[in-house]
Amino acid sequence: DVKVTQSSRYLVKRTGEKVFLECVQDMDHENMFWYRQDPGLGLRLIYFSYDVKMKEKGDIPEGYSVSREKKERFSLILESASTNQTSMYLCASSLPGAGGYTFGSGTRLTVV
Amino acid sequence: QKEVEQNSGPLSVPEGAIASLNCTYSDRVSQSFFWYRQYSGKSPELIMSIYSNGDKEDGRFTAQLNKASQYVSLLIRDSQPSDSATYLCAVNGNNFNKFYFGSGTKLNVKP
Numbered sequence: 001d002v003k004v005t006q007s008s009r010y011l012v013k014r015t016g017e018k019v020f021l022e023c024v025q026d027m028d029h030e031n032m033f034w035y036r037q038d039p040g041l042g043l044r045l046i047y048f049s050y051d052v053k054m055k056e057k058g059d060i061p062e063g064y065s066v067s068r069e070k071k072e073r074f075s076l077i078l079e080s081a082s083t084n085q086t087s088m089y090l091c092a093s094s095l096p097g098a099g100g101y102t103f104g105s106g107t108r109l110t111v112v
Numbered sequence: 113q114k115e116v117e118q119n120s121g122p123l124s125v126p127e128g129a130i131a132s133l134n135c136t137y138s139d140r141v142s143q144s145f146f147w148y149r150q151y152s153g154k155s156p157e158l159i160m161s162i163y164s165n166g167d168k169e170d171g172r173f174t175a176q177l178n179k180a181s182q183y184v185s186l187l188i189r190d191s192q193p194s195d196s197a198t199y200l201c202a203v204n205g206n207n208f209n210k211f212y213f214g215s216g217t218k219l220n221v222k223p
Contacts (some may be wrong), residue, residue: 031209036179040120042215043156043200050209058210090155100146102203103155 003027004104006091012110019078021107023091031094032074033065033101034058036087049074050096079099081111115139116203118214126222131188134219135201138182145177145184148200150216156200165195191221 006099007022025032033048035058045058047066055066063085067075075095078085090110117136125131144163148156158195162168162175162184174187184203186196196218205212 033210035213040215043213045210045212048210094209100158100161101148101156101211103157106155 004102005092006089006104006107008107009105010108010110012112013078013091015082015111017078017081017111019081019109019111020084021076021109023074023076023079023081023090023104025074025091025093025102026072027093028071029082029093029102032068032094033078033092033094034064034074035090037090037106038082038087062090062112078097078109081109083097083111085109086111115205115212116201116214118199118201118217120215121218122215122220124220124222125191127191127193129191129221131191131195131219132135133186133188133199133201133219134183135164135185135199135203135214137203137212139203139205139212142179142203142205143202144211145175146202146211147175147186148202148213149185150198150200154198165212180184188219191219193201193221193223195219196221 004025034046035043049068065077091104147160150156160175162177172189176185200216201214202211
């Protein structure tokens with residue numbers, strides 16, 4: 001069964017900590033995405049990547065960075081976690097131009 | 113201005129009825145349109161895609177697209193309580209690999 005795996009389902013971090021969220025897909029997809037989902041705001045794109053070592057900013061990149069050293073892995077980094085980054089983080093992957101994301105199960109991050 | 117708009121609901125329908133979910137979008141160059149279903153506490157799952165004007169049917173689901181009016185809809189026939197979820201509309205932007213999501217419509221199907 002093809003899938004996108006996010007390393008943690010729930011995570012609690014302290015303000016100011018550096019946080020790593022990992023995402024691995026086994027579908028050989030070129031495209032990978034990081035979204036956050038908040039009530040009333042829907043899914044908002046943080047960063048995306050079309051290829052290894054390639055990244056592009058989404059709509060809300062401030063306070064985040066990403067790394068894609070291998071095709072199957074896309075990491076989201078919160079450089080210095082803040083309480084307003086408490087959210088559900090969703091990783092997704094897709095084939096180029098084909099649309100149709102496959103989402104991971106999500107990481108619910110709480111920053112205290 | 114939001115790229116993709118959906119009524120947040122909740123939309124309540126009785127079991128066996130047709131549920132109609134609507135979505136409007138702002139970018140005229142959009143070419144790919146998707147509906148995702150998201151159960152509470154779960155991640156979205158793709159249920160329908162549509163690329164051309166008109167209707168596309170898949171089982172109890174029908175997606176409808178009208179590019180001139182910039183709306184896309186999802187009909188669920190013979191609604192079941194298991195259809196109770198939030199339905200997200202996704203539309204691609206001028207970067208065809210990148211999609212914008214609506215905030216979702218919550219559907220409640222009452223037994």
